[in-house]
Amino acid sequence: MATRLLKLAVIYLIAGMSLGLFMGITQELQFHSVHAHINLLGWVSLAVAGFIFHLFPDLARTRLAAIYFWLYNLSLPAGLAGLALTVAGYAWAEPILGIGFTAVWAAGCIFGANVLLHLTAERQSVSA
Numbered sequence: 001m002a003t004r005l006l007k008l009a010v011i012y013l014i015a016g017m018s019l020g021l022f023m024g025i026t027q028e029l030q031f032h033s034v035h036a037h038i039n040l041l042g043w044v045s046l047a048v049a050g051f052i053f054h055l056f057p058d059l060a061r062t063r064l065a066a067i068y069f070w071l072y073n074l075s076l077p078a079g080l081a082g083l084a085l086t087v088a089g090y091a092w093a094e095p096i097l098g099i100g101f102t103a104v105w106a107a108g109c110i111f112g113a114n115v116l117l118h119l120t121a122e123r124q125s126v127s128a
């Protein structure tokens with residue numbers, strides 16, 4: 001789980017930086033919120049989750065972790081695509097944006113619930 005999350009995170013890093021560079025060169029700055037959320041929900045949040053699952057491996061073995069992983073990683077690209085298309089002027093993409101980010105929010109809540117319910121001092125992996 002941690003390895004997969006970190007690999008997904010760097011894909012978002014590359015995509016987010018590339019969009020930033022594109023925005024800087026072309027001055028198409030209207031995509032700033034797409035860029036910000038590729039980097040922050042993609043690169044930063046996935047990398048932090050990857051580190052947490054690496055440090056606390058028991059957290060990665062729960063059903064909530066599996067639900068978080070799939071829900072987050074399916075809904076984030078959909079939500080970001082919906083956001084990018086909406087910003088580009090395609091109003092038909094707004095439901096994709098809305099449903100996608102609502103699912104991202106739900107996945108984030110599931111991640112939070114997993115940590116709150118299953119992270120205990122006794123189960124911490126100090127060797128990791």
Ligand code: HEM
Pocket residue numbers: 016017018019020021022023024029032033035036039040043044
């Ligand atoms: C090669 C790397 C990057 C380039 C070229 C780049 C470029 C840009 C550009 C051109 C903007 C728009 C600025 C404006 O609207 O005036 C921007 C905004 C932003 N960038 Fe990046 N960026 C890079 C990496 C990152 C990374 C790694 C993160 C986060 C981890 C990040 C977070 C943000 C945020 C949050 C904003 C929005 C600021 C706002 O709208 O108030 N960027 N970036």
Ligand code: HEM
Pocket residue numbers: 032033034036037040041044045101102104105
């Ligand atoms: C379900 C998750 C999230 C939703 C629905 C959401 C939604 C939004 C919305 C509606 C805006 C205003 C956009 C605009 O004015 O164009 C915004 C801005 C911003 N959000 Fe989020 N956000 C989420 C998660 C996050 C997370 C996890 C971070 C940081 C780790 C973050 C960082 C930012 C920043 C830095 C901005 C201002 C920069 C910009 O809009 O370019 N967001 N967010």
